Amino acid sequence: xxxNVAIIGLGLLGGSIGLAIKEHAEAIHTTxxxxxxxxxxxxxxRGLVDQVxxxxxxxxxxxxxxxxxxxxxxxxxxxxxIADAVPESAIVSDVGSSKxxxxxxxxxxxxxxxxxxxxxxxxxxxxxxxxxxxxxxxNRWCILTPPKEADPQAVESLSRFWRxxxxxxxxxxxxxxxxxxxxxxxxxxxxxYTIVGTASDLExxxxxxxxxxxxxxxxxxxxxxxxxxxxxxxxFLSNKNAVLEMLGRFTEDLTALQRAIRSGDGETLxxxxxxxxxxxxxxxxxxxxxxxxxxxxxx
Numbered sequence: 612x613x614x615n616v617a618i619i620g621l622g623l624l625g626g627s628i629g630l631a632i633k634e635h636a637e638a639i640h641t642t643x644x645x646x647x648x649x650x651x652x653x654x655x656x657r658g659l660v661d662q663v664x665x666x667x668x669x670x671x672x673x674x675x676x677x678x679x680x681x682x683x684x685x686x687x688x689x690x691x692x693i694a695d696a697v698p699e700s701a702i703v704s705d706v707g708s709s710k711x712x713x714x715x716x717x718x719x720x721x722x723x724x725x726x727x728x729x730x731x732x733x734x735x736x737x738x739x740x741x742x743x744x745x746x747x748x749x750n751r752w753c754i755l756t757p758p759k760e761a762d763p764q765a766v767e768s769l770s771r772f773w774r775x776x777x778x779x780x781x782x783x784x785x786x787x788x789x790x791x792x793x794x795x796x797x798x799x800x801x802x803x804y805t806i807v808g809t810a811s812d813l814e815x816x817x818x819x820x821x822x823x824x825x826x827x828x829x830x831x832x833x834x835x836x837x838x839x840x841x842x843x844x845x846x847f848l849s850n851k852n853a854v855l856e857m858l859g860r861f862t863e864d865l866t867a868l869q870r871a872i873r874s875g876d877g878e879t880l881x882x883x884x885x886x887x888x889x890x891x892x893x894x895x896x897x898x899x900x901x902x903x904x905x906x907x908x909x910x
Contacts, residue, residue: 613702613772614639617674619667619689621645621654623734623839624706625680626743629659631776634745644670645740653740668696676702676772678729679717683707684845690720697724702765704729708792708842709850710756710785718758725765727757730788731778732796738839749777756785793853798861800843801854803835 616632618625621643632639643660644667645651655663664670671677671693681689686707697703702725707713710728717726733751735742753773757766770780783791810829847854871879 613675613768615673615675616641616772617671617677618643618660618680619645619670619677619693620680621650621659621663621740622680623738623742624731624747625678626654626657626659626740627733627745627747628678628680628706628743628776629654630743630745631748633658635777636772636775642670642674650740657740657743659740659743667692671697671701674698674701676704676769679703679705679707681705682839682842682845683709683713683849684841686713687716687720690717694721697721699724701725702727702769704769706731707849708796708846709853710754710788712849714756714758714785725762727755727761727766727769728785729756729769729773730754730792731773732792733778734838736834736837738842746777748773751778753778753780754788755780755782756788757782789850789853790857793850793857797846797850797854798857800835800838801847801858802861803832804843806832807836 616628616639618629618641621629622645625643625645629641629643632641640662641660642662642664643651643654644664645654651663651665654660662670667689674697677693677697679686679689686705690703703717703721704727705713705717706729708730710730714726714728717728731748731751731753733747733753735747755766755769755773766782770782773780806829868880868883870876
């Protein structure tokens with residue numbers, strides 16, 4: 612039974628977990644900590660957790676489940692800070708977007724503890740304690756990547772916890788997770804950061820024109836490119852092998868498109884665009900997006 616949850620890091624994901632627990636699992640008591648005193652103040656004001664603590668060790672002292680909601684590059688330091696205070700019976704988890712390096716970091720900082728890395732595939736371009744909301748995880752996947760020696764009961768307990776917040780749970784190998792997420796999340800973010808930066812740097816198009824005449828495609832790239840720079844810097848460095856592998860494949864596909872456009876090969880372009888359009892339909896059928904025009908935006 613998970614009765615006490617400690618959340619370390621009270622930004623978008625940590626705050627949303629706290630609010631989701633309040634809405635869906637009222638019996639669970641929550642404590643929280645963030646290194647930034649202003650974030651702690653905002654978290655207390657919003658009621659993100661039942662008790663905002665002054666130290667991480669105080670927050671985890673009675674926890675059944677500790678969730679580290681910090682950038683993946685800070686994961687090991689955050690775990691070491693609580694190493695002497697986490698109850699031996701507690702499950703330690705996280706919300707990081709890369710899993711192999713995070714798993715190694717947590718194992719190094721917390722030897723002998725029950726560690727079950729996790730990745731709720733949910734978020735927005737916003738960050739900070741004001742950005743969290745209780746429904747963030749509803750009908751979204753949470754991927755668990757337990758080590759081979761993990762206690763099956765602990766894995767099931769963590770699975771039940773995430774399902775109670777409205778998430779769908781999948782268990783997979785950490786290496787496979789990192790390859791999948793490199794394609795579905797990390798490379799799209801890298802492309803968004805690149806195209807927005809390129810458009811801003813063009814000498815023959817002023818910055819004001821790029822902003823003023825933003826069509827739907829570019830506008831949505833800017834939404835992705837507005838994501839937390841610290842978090843994504845750490846993600847790319849942490850998952851660099853999978854990202855570089857997928858980036859190499861993407862570069863090859865981009866080169867093929869260049870050849871098709873240069874040679875006037877409309878058949879190749881039409882075939883690709885038809886195939887990718889079908890992928891979009893499948894995403895909607897899985898309930899991972901809205902079929903309404905303009906992504907369901909309310910105009």
